[in-house]
Amino acid sequence: MSASYIPKNVNAICTFSKDSSPRMFIDTRPQISVFYNKNQERTLLTIADRNVNAEFPCKSPKNAMWSFLAFGAGLIVGALLLSNPVGWVIAAGIGLMAVGAYYATQVNHKCTGALGKGNWKVEHLSVRFNQERAITHNSMLVCDAGGVLSPIFSSVVANKYAQKIEANNASETTLNTIASFFGGAGAVLAIAEGAAAAGTWGVTKIFMWMGGTMAVVSAGTYEEKELIRSNSLKDNQHYQDLNKADPNDIMPGYTKDPATMTPGDLGSPDILEVDGKTGWFAKDAEGKTIVVFNGKQYIQDIKGNYTELKQGTQLAGDLKKIEGVDPREMYKNEDAKAIVKNIREGKYSENLIKSSKDGNQVVRPRDLNKVLPDINTVKIQNMKSLGKLGVKGGGLVAFLFPFIATGYSEAARMDLANAMAEDMGNGISIYADLA
Helix, strand or coil, X not given: CEEEECECCCEEEECCECCCCCEEEECCCCCCCCECCCCCCCEXXXXXXXXXXXXXXXHHHXXXXXXXXXXXXXXXXXXXXXXXXXXXXXXXXXXHHHHHHXXXXXXXXXXXXXXXXXXXXXCCCCCEECCEEECECCCEEECCCCCEEXXXXXXXXXXXXXXXXXXXXXXXXXXXXXXXXXXXXXXXXHHHHHHHHHHHHHHHHHHHHHHHHHHXXXXXXHHHHHHHHHHCCCCCHHHHHHHHHCCCCCCCHHHHCHHHCCHHHHCCHHHCCCCCCCCCCEECCCCCEECCCCHHHHHHHHHHHHHHHXXXXXXXXXXXXXXXXXXXXXXXCHHHHHHHHHHHCCCXXXXXXXXXXXXXXXXXXXXXXXHHHHHHHHHHHHHHHHHHHHHHHHHHHHCCHHHHHHHHHHHHHHHHHHHHHHHCCCCCCCEEECC
C-alpha cells in the first residue's frame, strides 16, 4: 500500500470550518531542505508543519458567539415576561450579549494558535524530512480547537466537501443558538416560578434539574456519537482512522477547558413545571403525578389565555360603540344594554369585567366605563402568559436540539473521511511505501 507525500499548497478542509472554501497547507518548520519541485517552491510537509495559508472561520467561536447572544437575549425576554422584570437579570443578559459580541471578533482568528498546538495523526513512522516525520495522503491534523483537517489534492473534491461541511456546521450552530435562547428565557421563568411555588427549595430543584439536563445531554450525545461511529462508513479506512485520531469522550469539552463552555451546554430547564399547579411530583386534577411536563394543562392554559385575549379584543370593540355616552344615560343606550346582557350571560371572563361590578356583584350600564382599564391590564397579562407558555413549549422541543446538532457534527466528520477516500486517486509522483 502506498500514499502520496504532501507538498506545500495542497488543499485543506476542516470539520469545524464555517466557510465553503478550502484553504492550503503551508510549511512552518524552521529548517527546510526537502522540496517536491526543482525550483524549491513546494516544500514536502512534515508533522512540524501545522498551519494553513488563511484562517478558517471556526465553528467553535461562532457557536460561542451566537450562544451567548441568544442566551443573553433569552434572559432579557424571560425577565420581560415576568410581572415585575428584574433589573439584574436584564443587566446579565446585556452582559452575555457583550460576551457574544467579543466572540464575534475572534471568529476569523482561531486557526494559527490552535493548529500550532495540534498534532498530525497517521503520519509516516519511518520517513523523515529535516528530522521530522513525513505526512502523507492518509494523514490528519487534529486542531487544538477541536476540528480535524485533511489534505485534498483535487480542488473539485475539496470544494465539494468543504461546502457540505459548512452546511452541516451552519445547521449545528443554528440549533445551538435556538437552544441557548430557550435555555436563557426558560431559566429565568423557571427559577422565578420555582421561588414563588416553594421558596428556596423551589430554586434548588431548578438548579438540580439544570444539572440533570446537562448530565443527560452529555451522556446521551456520547452514546449517540458511539452509535453513529460504530455503524457508519465501515469500509472507509480514513473514517476508522479519524475515530482513533479524534476519539469520542463522555466528558464534555468544557470540563477540560471551562473557557469553551457556552450557554447551549446548559439545556432547557424551563420544561419543568413549577407554577403552583404542577410542581415537582405534584398532582394534577385527576390525581396523576406530574414529574416533568403536564401537556394537558399546557394546552388548557394556551386555550384559556388565547380565549380571554380574543374576548378582550371583542369587548373593547363593543365599548367603542358607547364611547362618549354619559354614564347616567347608559341605561337608555341599546349598545350598552347589549353589552350588559352579554356580560351577565357569561360571554366574557371574570377578569375582564370585575371592575364593572357594584357592591352587589351586579354589572350595571352606568359602570361600563370602568371596564376598559381591566381589558388593557388583562390583555398584557395574557400576552405575557402566552409568551411564557411559548418559552416552555419551545424549551421542551429545544431539549432535543443538542442531539440533532450532534448528528450534523458527526456528518461533517464523515464528509472529511469521504473526501479523503474520493481523493486517493490523486497526488504527486512521489509516493510513500506504507507496507
